[in-house]
Amino acid sequence: MSAQETSRVLVALATRLAAADEGQSGALWRLTQESRQLDANLVRLPADASVPGHVEAELDVLLVVVDGAGHLDDGVSLQELEPGVVAWLPKAAPRGLRAGPRGLAYLTVHRRRPGLTIGGRTAVAEEGGEAACALDRVCPACGRMRAEARAPFCSWCGEEVGAA
Incomplete structure (x- = not known):
């Protein structure tokens, strides 16, 4: 993408909800633009x-109820x-x-989580990934590290991960 992003419609929430399989839950949509400063998830x-x-x-989180x-x-x-x-x-x-x-469907919006750092360096090296002691905090759905070990949902993608 060019150095300057352009404004555009990303999703019609009602359409996305209607297109989801009945009974499908968790994150139905997420903001994925690389240069974003925000994260957003449509969760059911x-x-x-x-x-x-x-x-x-x-993080502060803004929650907007869209259905249910x-x-x-x-x-x-x-x-x-x-x-x-x-x-x-x-x-x-x-x-x-x-x-x-x-049921309940809602949109969450919050500041994008920065990458985890240790002493000014990112915690995930180019090769090797996270230390073995932190594997229980990796979301199986998106592969990102949960900031809160006991959080029942991944703060990145919204998927249920269960309490650690």
């Missing part, structure tokens, strides 16, 4: 599924989620989601 939770409460220590309904658990109360609701999930704040009986 099946009926009555949940993202257990957790804390994202590094459910609840946001901020650690103190449950807040209603329905299409059109925009929620702010500040870094270091507890968060959990629970889909309603029709």
Whole structure:
């Protein structure tokens, strides 16, 4: 691509949701442009599924509900989620989601995670990859390192990875 990106439509969320197989869950779409400063994922939770409460220590996340309904658990109360609701999930704040009986589809947007570094050098070498002790933090769906070892979903691609 040229040095200057051009503005363009990337996805029609309703169309992407409609085209997904019934019962398909997890990340249905993700922002993939190389020069981006943001990450974004369209995620669908099946009926009555949940993202257990957790804390994202590094990033604020904007969550936009596009289909279905459910609840946001901020650690103190449950807040209603329905299409059109925009929620702010500040870094270091507890968060959990629970889909309603029709499921829940939402778009998350946050600052792109920088590559992990150690002493100014990237943690993943040109060859060899991550140290063996960190393999449990590698997402099986996208192959990237999860920042939070106990996070139930990959913060890069949105796929469920289970608690470590």
